[in-house]
Amino acid sequence: MVKKEELQMSRSPTIHSRKYSPSKSSTWLNCPLSTLLNDGSNQETNPQAEFGTQCHELGAALISQSLNLIDYDSEVKPIEEVIKDLDMYSEEMQEIADGYADFVIQTIEFEKKRTDTEPLIVIEQHLDMDFDDDAGGTLDCGIISSLDGGTLTVIDLKTGRTPVYAFDNESGLFNSQLGIYALYFYKAYKDLYPIKKVRLVIYQPVINNTNNYEMPIEELLQFESNVLIPAVKRTKVENPEAHPGKYCRYCAGKAICAKRAEANKLVMQALKKPVTTMTDADIEALLPHLDEVFQYAKDVMEFAIKKALNGHKWSKYKLVHNKGSRKITDEEGVIKACEQVGIDPYGPKKVAGITELTKRIGKSKVDGLIGAYINMQLGSLVLVPKSDPREEANIIEEGDK
Ligand code: SF4
Structure with missing residues (x-):
């Protein structure tokens, strides 16, 4: 059992830096000008991002309840209360949050078994970052255990479908977002806990993508002095340079x-x-x-x-309506009119999709009930760089056809 007094939890509302958000670090570490454009004035929220935020809230509540964590900032609400406040709550959100909570708890139990000591755990902890007044972010989950002389782990829950990796084989660098969280988690606790090893963990359940990267603490400190601090300095000159790259898609400009x-x-x-x-x-x-x-x-x-x-007139372009389509406005009227003259107004009955059937049957019973009638179809083929971690598809060679 985890001792309550040795665990910590901070559930401050998720506050992210505008210019120096760790989640956008791949942009501002590479392009100094982006910090001028990402000033927060153009921040948009979208349903996927809001869904992700609410998954994190529910996951954090499940972990804190399960581990009996102390929240120093606010009263810990019962799960039912937390769910009531989540306007995007769904079975899918519950599954993601349950899986995340299980994963975090298993990781903690594993470290405890191998060390026989209580780890430090923080959930949804706001971390201030000393390289700028605006810099800061919220760490999903951080663990410091005595494993291997002191192991610091950061776990990041991803709820999107684009695969995220703790280490990028193409660039040969670890994930800078997780690296920055690990660095400032380390700085917050280094005087209290010895730390020799760092683990960055991505937990991305919607596409079954869990991966991690381990490094000695020296590698993280080299990242600070060789990459992070020089990059921040480049953003603070009078006319910061622009360096376009594949990260431009995440830039406000x-x-x-x-x-x-x-x-x-x-x-x-x-x-x-x-x-x-x-x-x-x-x-x-x-x-x-x-x-x-x-x-x-x-x-x-x-x-x-x-x-x-929004009303702007482009000098050589205009808005037009695409070809419209007819739409039934009164289904009852159509049914009645057709049935009066003996015509069946209904379309063919279709079997629901696997996601919908899983919702109806329940995840644990799907395989037993309809598993025999489902098989795995290969996804469509895409051309990706050789460094992509997926296995190469087996295709008939040109000339063998
Ligand atoms: S669009 Fe690209 S090049 Fe331009 S400021 Fe943003 S990150 Fe830099």
Whole structure:
């Protein structure tokens, strides 16, 4: 049993820095100008982000209840009360939060068994960061145990479907968001607990993606002195430079940044070479840039449409309605009219999808009841860089067909 007095919990409301948000660190560590554009004036919330925030709230409440954690900032509410305040609450949210809470509790139990001592645990802890007054963020879960002479673990719950990795094979760097949380969690407790090893853990249940990266504490401190502090300094000069990259899509200036426009124009200019057909080498040189070109086009188009919807007149473009479609406005009237002349007004009955059936049957009973009638279909093929961790698909070679 975990001793109550040795555990800590902070449930301060989730406050993120505007310019130096750890979740946007891949942008501002690489592009100094982005900190001027990400000043918070353009922050938008979307339903997915709100769903994620509420999953975190429920997960944190489940963990604190299960471990009997102390909340120094506010009264701990019963789970039913927490759920009442979640306007996006659903069975899916409950599943994600339950899975996350189980994962955190199992991790703690594992560390306790291997050390025989009580770990320090923090959940939803706000961390101030000393490199700027605006810098700070909320750590999902942090654990410090005496494992291997002192192990600091940060666990980050991801609720989106884009895979997130604790270590990026392409860049050869660990996830900077988790690295920054680990660094400031370390700084907050280093005088109280010896720490030799750091573990960054991504828990992403919606796509079964749990992965981690381990490093000695020295590697994290080198990140601070060689990457973090120099990057912050570059943002504080009079005219910060712009360095476009694949992170531009997360920047508030994504649609209006001249440097990003220039970088994408350069890629497209490569297509204007006076050749009739492109070689495999030409195409391979272009492939790594196409994601960003598509994303850039999408960002600019969304920006232009949003402005037009707000009343702005573009000099050479206008808003029009797409082709409309007919819609039944009174179903009862249609049913009555058809039945009066002996016509069946109903469409074909269809079996519900697997997600809906899982909701109706219950996750634990689905396999037993209908598992024999379900198989796994391979997803559509996508072309990704060789560094992608997924296994290569088996395709008939050109010439063997
Ligand atoms: S759009 Fe890209 S290049 Fe421009 S400021 Fe943002 S991150 Fe930097």
